[in-house]
Amino acid sequence: MAATTETIAQVEQATGKYKYGFVTDIESDKAPKGLNEDIVRFISAKKEEPEWMLEWRLKAFRRWLTMTAPDWAKLDIPPIDYQDSYYYSAPKQAEKLKSLDEVDPELLATYEKLGIPLNEQKMLANVAVDAVFDSVSVATTFREELSKAGVIFCPISEAIRDYPELVQRYMGSVIPVGDNYFAALNSAVFTDGSFVYIPKGVRCPMELSTYFRINEQNTGQFERTLIIAEDESYVSYLEGCTAPQRDENQLHAAVVELVAMTDAEIKYSTVQNWYPGDENGKGGIYNFVTKRGVCRGDRSKISWTQVETGSAITWKYPSCVLRGKDSVGEFYSVALTNNMQQADTGTKMIHIGEGSRSTIISKGISAGKSQNCYRGLVHMHPTAENARNFTQCDSLLVGDKCGAHTVPYIVSRNPSAKIEHEATTSRISEDQLFYCLQRGIGEEDAVSLIVNGFCKEVMKELPMEFAVEAQKLIGISLEGSVG
Amino acid sequence: MTALLEIRDLHASVGDKPILKGINLTINTGEVHAIMGPNGSGKSTMSYVLAGRDGYKVTGGDILMKGESLLEMEPDERARAGMFLAFQYPVELPGVGGMSFLRAAVNARRVEAGEEEIDQLGFVKIVREKAKLLGISDDMLKRAVNVGFSGGEKKRYEILQMALLEPSMAVLDETDSGLDVDALRIVSEGVNLLRDPGRAMLVITHYQRLLNHIVPDQVHILAGGKIRKSGGKELALEVEESGYAGIDDAA
Numbered sequence: 001m002a003a004t005t006e007t008i009a010q011v012e013q014a015t016g017k018y019k020y021g022f023v024t025d026i027e028s029d030k031a032p033k034g035l036n037e038d039i040v041r042f043i044s045a046k047k048e049e050p051e052w053m054l055e056w057r058l059k060a061f062r063r064w065l066t067m068t069a070p071d072w073a074k075l076d077i078p079p080i081d082y083q084d085s086y087y088y089s090a091p092k093q094a095e096k097l098k099s100l101d102e103v104d105p106e107l108l109a110t111y112e113k114l115g116i117p118l119n120e121q122k123m124l125a126n127v128a129v130d131a132v133f134d135s136v137s138v139a140t141t142f143r144e145e146l147s148k149a150g151v152i153f154c155p156i157s158e159a160i161r162d163y164p165e166l167v168q169r170y171m172g173s174v175i176p177v178g179d180n181y182f183a184a185l186n187s188a189v190f191t192d193g194s195f196v197y198i199p200k201g202v203r204c205p206m207e208l209s210t211y212f213r214i215n216e217q218n219t220g221q222f223e224r225t226l227i228i229a230e231d232e233s234y235v236s237y238l239e240g241c242t243a244p245q246r247d248e249n250q251l252h253a254a255v256v257e258l259v260a261m262t263d264a265e266i267k268y269s270t271v272q273n274w275y276p277g278d279e280n281g282k283g284g285i286y287n288f289v290t291k292r293g294v295c296r297g298d299r300s301k302i303s304w305t306q307v308e309t310g311s312a313i314t315w316k317y318p319s320c321v322l323r324g325k326d327s328v329g330e331f332y333s334v335a336l337t338n339n340m341q342q343a344d345t346g347t348k349m350i351h352i353g354e355g356s357r358s359t360i361i362s363k364g365i366s367a368g369k370s371q372n373c374y375r376g377l378v379h380m381h382p383t384a385e386n387a388r389n390f391t392q393c394d395s396l397l398v399g400d401k402c403g404a405h406t407v408p409y410i411v412s413r414n415p416s417a418k419i420e421h422e423a424t425t426s427r428i429s430e431d432q433l434f435y436c437l438q439r440g441i442g443e444e445d446a447v448s449l450i451v452n453g454f455c456k457e458v459m460k461e462l463p464m465e466f467a468v469e470a471q472k473l474i475g476i477s478l479e480g481s482v483g
Numbered sequence: 484m485t486a487l488l489e490i491r492d493l494h495a496s497v498g499d500k501p502i503l504k505g506i507n508l509t510i511n512t513g514e515v516h517a518i519m520g521p522n523g524s525g526k527s528t529m530s531y532v533l534a535g536r537d538g539y540k541v542t543g544g545d546i547l548m549k550g551e552s553l554l555e556m557e558p559d560e561r562a563r564a565g566m567f568l569a570f571q572y573p574v575e576l577p578g579v580g581g582m583s584f585l586r587a588a589v590n591a592r593r594v595e596a597g598e599e600e601i602d603q604l605g606f607v608k609i610v611r612e613k614a615k616l617l618g619i620s621d622d623m624l625k626r627a628v629n630v631g632f633s634g635g636e637k638k639r640y641e642i643l644q645m646a647l648l649e650p651s652m653a654v655l656d657e658t659d660s661g662l663d664v665d666a667l668r669i670v671s672e673g674v675n676l677l678r679d680p681g682r683a684m685l686v687i688t689h690y691q692r693l694l695n696h697i698v699p700d701q702v703h704i705l706a707g708g709k710i711r712k713s714g715g716k717e718l719a720l721e722v723e724e725s726g727y728a729g730i731d732d733a734a
Contacts, residue, residue: 440562453578
């Protein structure tokens with residue numbers, strides 16, 4: 001309890017600091033609507049960035065202007081008016097909530113459902129108004145302990161100022177500015193995110209975690225995360241997007257880059273619960289995210305685990321470039337869609353290094369009238385001598401108005417490489433449901449139990465505290481899918 | 484003696500096909516009744532109709548449990564009200580941990596009864612105790628529900644659930660099917676331990692041999708969707724000797 005109180009105190013302190021960084025006049029915190037070079041300059045100036053960063057952003061912006069949004073996914077994306085959005089909105093100054101009574105009851109109910117304890121609820125209620133706030137708070141809270149180990153964990157805007165040589169060396173090295181339409185947009189206008197650096201031989205003493213939340217209306221969210229793990233280091237990073245937002249469609253185009261050196265390991269877990277829109281498909285987040293890690297060193301390992309339950313539309317393919325000899329890539333995914341949600345998600349495993357191995361376990365659950373598509377690429381380059389991949393894609397249908405699709409791409413340029421692909425599609429059987437009902441378990445709980453069972457292989461990859469949350473999240477996300 | 488379960492002129496169909504054609508049956512608290520009948524006589528239909536399974540439509544009559552009609556109740560509501568069905572073919576729930584499943588079931592009932600939910604540690608203790616009596620190993624409890632269980636293990640697991648849920652009305656659907664002699668003995672002993680003055684049981688079986696172990700108070704012969712004959716435990720032996728053909732003729 002004492003620790004929690006302390007955390008809250010520290011968090012409050014951190015917000016206090018922020019107050020001075022962002023002026024009191026809330027209106028002036030926003031850049032004018034729309035997107036042009038001036039806006040990019042505005043963002044860079046607000047962030048007090050060095051010249052090289054501005055140049056980098058402008059390069060990305062100019063590149064973006066020449067690009068078109070990808071249309072190959074099995075998604076029905078309404079046209080997005082990029083000029084009708086705010087690209088810079090400094091965290092709205094939180095009116096300090098005096099008591100829990102002032103918090104949106106619906107929000108409270110959600111936290112309750114997620115099983116987040118009351119004190120944390122208080123903390124998160126304040127966090128909720130400011131996405132940056134939380135990553136600052138985590139870093140602040142444990143900064144001393146982390147710095148003892150030599151670990152850097154801070155907002156990326158701070159890293160640009162304090163560790164320019166690291167940022168310059170690695171930012172865009174995994175996902176170049178022109179990689180794709182949304183990555184280019186992010187590179188031009190990203191406003192925050194996390195930076196993590198684990199020095200050689202260090203095992204990060206704690207799980208690093210960040211909670212993201214979109215606060216403002218008509219605002220895009222473009223966070224950027226960069227994680228560098230030097231030789232023989234280890235880090236587990238958790239990303240939670242568990243706070244819902246009840247608004248119009250909003251664009252979330254994040255970029256995450258991971259770099260693992262020799263014998264290093266990065267474990268990256270996501271529980272994504274952006275607001276999915278209502279049952280008629282109104283509102284919700286467009287989650288167009290580019291995540292990629294490169295295993296640069298021999299025997300390095302990158303593991304992606306994602307539980308995707310939110311967002312109106314998800315376009316996301318966390319990938320691994322396996323350059324190092326005997327490097328390992330893993331992708332464990334649960335993607336759940338309900339109502340009118342659409343998800344096109346999967347991974348790319350690019351095998352370059354000799355003896356590189358990858359595992360893909362994907363569990364797609366479709367309910368309501370949703371469409372859920374697994375799309376994955378396994379590419380064995382000519383250099384990938386004796387490389388191996390195992391892929392398992394399972395789809396589960398709840399109800400008869402949803403769709404499940406599996407689109408695996410397999411390219412092998414090396415005859416010694418081995419690739420295995422298994423796929424199944426099933427329904428929740430009436431037998432299973434009746435069996436649970438007969439034991440007195442209500443229908444929604446029964447579906448949640450069965451679906452969680454179906455996802456078990458992936459859920460067990462999540463760090464413990466996230467696994468419990470994710471399990472409950474699956475139950476909540478399935479509400480209204482039966483009966 | 485009070486009537487725990489009263490089945491009154493029950494008619495039921497599967498699809499458009501009438502299966503039960505006027506069943507009358509009263510089971511008092513503390514009693515064990517057996518229903519015997521040939522294949523296709525409507526035995527399994529009867530168990531599903533009692534449990535309220537989708538697709539089993541009651542077209543006439545009524546089912547009362549403790550004086551209240553079950554017909555408007557959903558299967559899970561019936562279960563929480565005290566109706567338990569031990570399945571002939573228990574279904575596998577891949578990935579669903581046994582302990583979480585059992586606890587969800589027990590807590591659903593406790594919440595309904597206005598009791599506190601039971602915590603994990605306390606629950607594990609209770610389950611282990613009851614499992615021991617049924618020869619269920621810790622390893623089996625750790626596995627996913629019914630996944631990779633042998634026929635005998637599945638049946639024992641059904642009885643374990645019955646022991647944990649403490650139903651007032653237990654229906655055992657062909658619990659003896661697929662069991663060898665030893666397994667049959669273990670399962671029957673488990674059931675006998677659960678005989679209780681406050682509980683009634685309906686044992687559905689094709690063969691008399693189960694009734695040597697679970698000795699019923701009354702035996703009913705079901706054929707062609709109706710109860711053709713009722714009697715004491717000796718009726719089961721009669722069937723064993725002369726078969727169901729004679730009973731059908733008698734009706």
